[in-house]
Amino acid sequence: MRRNQRRLFQKKKPQGESGLMSLQITSMADIFTILLVFLLKGISTDALAIAPSAGTRLPLGHNSTTIPDTALQVELGEAGILIEKEFVAGYRDFEGALSKRLEVERKKQDLIASKNDAVKNDGQVLILSDSKVPFSTLKRVLKALSAYGYSDVKFAVVRP
Amino acid sequence: MIADPQGALTQSSLPQDVEVNITPVIDCFTVLITFLLASASFLSIGFFEAATPGTDIAPGAQEPLTELHVRVRDGKTIELREKGKKSGFFTYYLENPESVRNFRAELSAAKTPAVGATRVLLSAHDKTDFEAIAATMGYLNEASLPVVIGDFGDHP
Numbered sequence: 001m002r003r004n005q006r007r008l009f010q011k012k013k014p015q016g017e018s019g020l021m022s023l024q025i026t027s028m029a030d031i032f033t034i035l036l037v038f039l040l041k042g043i044s045t046d047a048l049a050i051a052p053s054a055g056t057r058l059p060l061g062h063n064s065t066t067i068p069d070t071a072l073q074v075e076l077g078e079a080g081i082l083i084e085k086e087f088v089a090g091y092r093d094f095e096g097a098l099s100k101r102l103e104v105e106r107k108k109q110d111l112i113a114s115k116n117d118a119v120k121n122d123g124q125v126l127i128l129s130d131s132k133v134p135f136s137t138l139k140r141v142l143k144a145l146s147a148y149g150y151s152d153v154k155f156a157v158v159r160p
Numbered sequence: 161m162i163a164d165p166q167g168a169l170t171q172s173s174l175p176q177d178v179e180v181n182i183t184p185v186i187d188c189f190t191v192l193i194t195f196l197l198a199s200a201s202f203l204s205i206g207f208f209e210a211a212t213p214g215t216d217i218a219p220g221a222q223e224p225l226t227e228l229h230v231r232v233r234d235g236k237t238i239e240l241r242e243k244g245k246k247s248g249f250f251t252y253y254l255e256n257p258e259s260v261r262n263f264r265a266e267l268s269a270a271k272t273p274a275v276g277a278t279r280v281l282l283s284a285h286d287k288t289d290f291e292a293i294a295a296t297m298g299y300l301n302e303a304s305l306p307v308v309i310g311d312f313g314d315h316p
Contacts, residue, residue, distance in 0.1 A: 025182060025183065025186055026182065028186060029182050029185060029186055029189070032186065032189035032190070032193060033189070035189075035193050036189055036192055036193055036196070039193065039196040039197065039200060040196070042200060050205050051203075058203075058205070059290055059291040059294040059295070060291075060294070060295075061206050061208060061294050061295075061297070061298050062295075062298040062299075062302070076290075126207070129290045130290065131289060131290050131291035131294070132289050132290070132291070133289065133290045134286060134287050134288065134289055134290075135232075135283075135284035135285065135286055135287070135288045135289075135290070135293060136286035136287070138290060138293070139283075139310060139311045142212050142309065142310060143212075143310075143311075145212065146212040146213075146310075150212075151211055151212045152209075152211065153209070153210045153211065153212060153309065154207040154208065154209055154210075155207065155208040155210065155290075155294065155297065156205050156206075156207055157205070157206050157207070157208060157294050157298075158203055158204065158205060158206070159204040159205065159206040
């Protein structure tokens with residue numbers, strides 16, 4: 001059986017040649033190198049690691065601008081509000097928990113800015129909002145952000 | 161390799177046929193590419209810039225000649241109110257391409273020195289979802305008008 005299979009897959013060898021075949025993987029190595037360079041470049045150009053949570057669906061946005069510099073990431077996801085990917089509160093009475101967390105973030109940024117001249121504390125905030133989040137929630141979040149000096153708001157959208 | 165006293169390589173010392181084994185390289189590449197593809201995000205993310213009320217005005221900045229107030233209703237309707245040098249109230253429908261075209265034309269016209277709008281106040285009905293707001297922000301961004309987003313409270 002095995003001998004028959006081997007015969008089936010073996011190339012008919014011309015008389016005088018050995019039966020050994022070598023697979024040409026050089027072209028495969030070339031393809032892999034190009035893929036690897038492309039993927040590594042994609043990773044290195046992202047200044048911010050922006051990836052919404054699994055349940056968050058960003059809306060489509062025409063005429064949007066490119067990636068901003070570093071900013072505080074606030075996500076309005078399916079279950080609640082996340083700051084820097086950490087869950088802060090659900091959508092019911094979130095103001096207290098959100099304010100507490102924003103105060104901590106602001107103090108942290110002030111401390112970093114005071115120690116490092118290269119870091120600016122310019123109140124930039126990046127909002128990753130689910131497309132179904134109502135404006136009533138959004139305006140409460142914006143009000144809380146504004147109270148802690150986060151007035152330069154950027155909304156993340158999916159580019160078509 | 162053996163070098164002769166003058167430093168030149170002797171022909172007899174060179175191997176005749178060298179073959180580099182690239183199989184381990186391919187193995188490494190396969191693992192790396194699998195890992196990178198699994199962790200890569202293929203979403204192209206863009207941004208809309210906006211400011212919150214009361215924070216965007218620089219000291220000494222002049223009030224615009226015409227104030228534009230855009231309000232999104234029910235996720236389908238855009239209300240545009242113009243106050244100042246040019247006054248008016250217009251309603252546009254997001255689902256109607258002709259209406260959207262008119263909205264974009266009105267925004268472009270508002271930017272001209274004759275009308276003198278320099279920013280847009282954007283608000284929405286409480287139940288309006290972010291999808292409709294993002295669509296509206298796209299048109300405002302196209303007109304290159306800075307957006308101030310918040311609740312301006314002068315609508316029924």
